[in-house]
Amino acid sequence: MGLFGALVAKLSRSKISDLDWDQARRELLASDIGPALTDHVIEAAKKIKGDDARAGLLSALSELISSKPRGLDLQPPLSVFLIVGINGTGKTTSAAKLAHHLKATGVSVALGAGDTFRAAAVEQLQTWGSRIGVDVISGKEQSEPASVAFDAVQFARDNQRQLLIVDTAGRLHNKSDLMNELGKIKRVIEKIAPVTEVLLVLDATTGQNALTQAKVFSESVGVTGLILTKMDGSAKGGFALAVENHMSIPIKFIGTGEAIGDFQPFDSAAYLSSLLDE
Amino acid sequence: MFESLSSKFSSAFSSLRSRGKITASDIDQVCNEIYQGLLEADVALGVVESFIEKVKSKSLSALPTLQSGSNQAQAIFDIVNAELIAILGGEARRVRLAKNPPTVIMLAGLQGAGKTTLAGKLAKYFKDLGDTPLLVASDLQRPNAVNQLQIVGESISVPVFAPEPGNGVGNPVEVAKGGLAFARSKLHNIVIVDTAGRLGVDDEMMKQASDIRDAINPDEILFVVDAMIGQDAVKTAQAFKVGVGFDGVVLTKLDGDARGGAALSIAVLTGKPIMFASTGEKLGDFDLFHPDRMASRILGMGDVATLAEQAKKALDGESSARLEEKFVKGEDFTLEDFLEQLEAMSKMGSMGKLLSMLPGSGAMKKQIDNFDESEIVRTKAIVQSMTPQERIEPKILNGSRRARIAAGSGRKVQEVNALVDKFSAAQKMMKQMRNGGGMPPGMALPPGMPAAPRMGKGPSTPPKKKSRSGNPAKRAVEENS
Numbered sequence: 186m187g188l189f190g191a192l193v194a195k196l197s198r199s200k201i202s203d204l205d206w207d208q209a210r211r212e213l214l215a216s217d218i219g220p221a222l223t224d225h226v227i228e229a230a231k232k233i234k235g236d237d238a239r240a241g242l243l244s245a246l247s248e249l250i251s252s253k254p255r256g257l258d259l260q261p262p263l264s265v266f267l268i269v270g271i272n273g274t275g276k277t278t279s280a281a282k283l284a285h286h287l288k289a290t291g292v293s294v295a296l297g298a299g300d301t302f303r304a305a306a307v308e309q310l311q312t313w314g315s316r317i318g319v320d321v322i323s324g325k326e327q328s329e330p331a332s333v334a335f336d337a338v339q340f341a342r343d344n345q346r347q348l349l350i351v352d353t354a355g356r357l358h359n360k361s362d363l364m365n366e367l368g369k370i371k372r373v374i375e376k377i378a379p380v381t382e383v384l385l386v387l388d389a390t391t392g393q394n395a396l397t398q399a400k401v402f403s404e405s406v407g408v409t410g411l412i413l414t415k416m417d418g419s420a421k422g423g424f425a426l427a428v429e430n431h432m433s434i435p436i437k438f439i440g441t442g443e444a445i446g447d448f449q450p451f452d453s454a455a456y457l458s459s460l461l462d463e
Numbered sequence: 464m465f466e467s468l469s470s471k472f473s474s475a476f477s478s479l480r481s482r483g484k485i486t487a488s489d490i491d492q493v494c495n496e497i498y499q500g501l502l503e504a505d506v507a508l509g510v511v512e513s514f515i516e517k518v519k520s521k522s523l524s525a526l527p528t529l530q531s532g533s534n535q536a537q538a539i540f541d542i543v544n545a546e547l548i549a550i551l552g553g554e555a556r557r558v559r560l561a562k563n564p565p566t567v568i569m570l571a572g573l574q575g576a577g578k579t580t581l582a583g584k585l586a587k588y589f590k591d592l593g594d595t596p597l598l599v600a601s602d603l604q605r606p607n608a609v610n611q612l613q614i615v616g617e618s619i620s621v622p623v624f625a626p627e628p629g630n631g632v633g634n635p636v637e638v639a640k641g642g643l644a645f646a647r648s649k650l651h652n653i654v655i656v657d658t659a660g661r662l663g664v665d666d667e668m669m670k671q672a673s674d675i676r677d678a679i680n681p682d683e684i685l686f687v688v689d690a691m692i693g694q695d696a697v698k699t700a701q702a703f704k705v706g707v708g709f710d711g712v713v714l715t716k717l718d719g720d721a722r723g724g725a726a727l728s729i730a731v732l733t734g735k736p737i738m739f740a741s742t743g744e745k746l747g748d749f750d751l752f753h754p755d756r757m758a759s760r761i762l763g764m765g766d767v768a769t770l771a772e773q774a775k776k777a778l779d780g781e782s783s784a785r786l787e788e789k790f791v792k793g794e795d796f797t798l799e800d801f802l803e804q805l806e807a808m809s810k811m812g813s814m815g816k817l818l819s820m821l822p823g824s825g826a827m828k829k830q831i832d833n834f835d836e837s838e839i840v841r842t843k844a845i846v847q848s849m850t851p852q853e854r855i856e857p858k859i860l861n862g863s864r865r866a867r868i869a870a871g872s873g874r875k876v877q878e879v880n881a882l883v884d885k886f887s888a889a890q891k892m893m894k895q896m897r898n899g900g901g902m903p904p905g906m907a908l909p910p911g912m913p914a915a916p917r918m919g920k921g922p923s924t925p926p927k928k929k930s931r932s933g934n935p936a937k938r939a940v941e942e943n944s
Binding site: 216219272304306309357389397415419424 | 702
């Protein structure tokens with residue numbers, strides 16, 4: 186059942202019982218959009234009158250969505266995208282998927298293996314790189330990530346790439362030394378080429394902590410978009426609606442599986458109606 | 464960790480304590496606040512509701528038996544505490560070892576929960592206990608998961624059974640079986656099988672997990688789950704329970720600032736104990752999960768029991784006994800003791816984690832998270848540049864002595880000053896703790912509440928407060944911890 190399920194059908198009728206509203210509230214809460222936004226949406230829904238309740242609800246939900254563009258900012262001659270997030274959300278996989286996605290549209294891409302911390306993270310990206318035919322620039326394990334990023338951006342510039350995607354180590358947002366390291370990586374890259382996108386990878390199974398993650402990562406490196414991963418599971422990632430609403434950071438892509446092609450640009454209309462209809 | 468939840472609880476209770484006589488509507492109000500707090504902390508809705516219902520009915524039925532005065536609030540607090548402990552699973556449970564070794568432990572969970580890292584931590588945990596663990600690389604899905612496990616194994620000198628390269632090549636069921644046979648032939652007494660991450664809705668992968676289970680018949684299947692998981696915990700836990708079944712839960716990424724609702728949800732929804740907590744990226748950042756201590760943390764009472772235990776582990780017997788004696792007798796800590804502790808602390812793991820176990824640490828959360836670990840090295844340098852007398856009697860540190868110490872340690876005079884100031888603050892805090900005032904002002908303790916959880920067993924235990932909990936569940940925990 187989607188967010189409102191049965192409620193939508195009942196909205197156009199005259200009477201909705203408290204029980205129905207409670208059911209709707211429970212479903213909203215279960216999607217992780219959070220208690221505050223749940224109350225907000227319920228209030229909006231209660232005001233909707235008339236025959237086309239579904240359209241009314243959709244428009245109420247659409248107002249929560251960020252109006253910022255969802256396209257990627259590619260500036261010639263060379264742009265750099267930074268992939269950031271906490272541990273285990275799927276940064277390395279998303280970096281590879283994004284590279285593959287953009288390569289297919291004709292962009293010349295290179296990958297920078299900036300996760301020098303986790304064991305075998307570099308090899309993981311290299312494996313992806315060789316599968317999708319994209320160069321992966323890496324340093325030694327445990328080496329300084331900013332210096333790897335610098336080497337990577339030099340490589341991208343010297344080899345006339347249009348885009349460098351830099352994977353970074355997972356870091357919990359409450360570790361400020363690691364957050365500072367991220368700022369340093371960004372500054373070092375920008376000596377050579379602009380970082381035009383900072384993409385925060387959020388795991389759809391996360392709860393309200395995702396909002397804190399979005400807030401703190403934004404404060405330290407200016408997040409320009411979200412990649413919502415593990416959307417093929419049972420979790421709906423409702424917190425993303427709250428992130429869009431409170432922070433106006435648009436969801437740009439969603440990850441829907443382990444294969445390289447399981448990755449799509451975010452379609453807000455489809456997302457919202459899937460919340461209502463499913 | 465958990466500081467938001469604990470601050471919700473403290474504010475709910477401080478308003479309760481300010482009442483002279485508690486009425487049923489006060490209880491309603493406190494329950495409402497707790498309800499909101501739990502939802503914001505990602506506790507599953509059903510769990511929140513049943514928790515509130517229990518607390519409410521127990522509180523209401525206890526109300527008429529309570530005399531007016533602040534011990535009413537305390538009684539309600541005890542009910543919440545006991546209920547939290549009951550939810551979190553009562554006592555810590557250890558791994559059940561097989562009668563005929565090897566003991567086989569299988570890990571399962573979503574992608575990115577932290578299984579591979581956990582496999583390494585578990586292996587290190589057993590190795591430190593004198594066991595001979597073997598790691599088995601059955602995650603053949605994620606690129607270079609095998610490689611990652613090999614590197615982890617190498618760093619802790621635990622062998623890794625990895626006959627298949629992974630990256631989609633090889634059969635994880637066969638690898639698991641082979642690993643078990645290998646362990647038998649080489650007399651490893653613990654086998655830890657890492658498996659690929661899988662979603663609860665992925666039937667094919669869940670089938671693979673149950674095939675692995677059937678092939679190796681594990682003694683313990685551990686469900687590894689990210690402490691930041693949201694309401695989906697309900698569906699995911701259920702899917703794993705049905706799909707592969709598990710005996711215990713491991714919570715990972717507890718060093719983040721998630722409000723920890725997952726711990727409550729998972730424990731209730733699965734009916735399985737949370738056995739371990741994983742609290743950092745280093746392989747030593749790992750501990751048994753103690754429900755009573757977690758409840759104290761949620762309620763903002765700190766976790767001195769764990770702190771004391773870790774201290775005991777790190778300090779050698781003699782100096783540990785000496786410190787405890789000092790603590791009990793009420794003697795001051797000197798910089799000499801401090802230096803000894805610093806050295807022991809380097810053995811115990813990160814300072815931030817230690818600090819966060821102190822009562823009332825929620826209030827200094829930011830500072831703790833931002834603790835610069837190399838500060839310990841610098842601090843040691845400063846203390847080592849002092850004369851023995853200066854260490855015992857910091858009062859004599861005048862300007863020229865401070866300048867000498869600064870030069871000797873290669874630090875600035877300001878840093879020496881800061882250290883001396885911090886040290887006397889710490890000294891004061893120790894005194895406060897001992898005198899029963901664990902928490903900083905603003906979180907005043909009600910009378911009759913123990914200052915801090917007890918510090919261990921045996922003769923070295925500080926004198927017990929005479930007021931034992933009137934709540935049977937809580938008392939049982941106090942006596943068993």
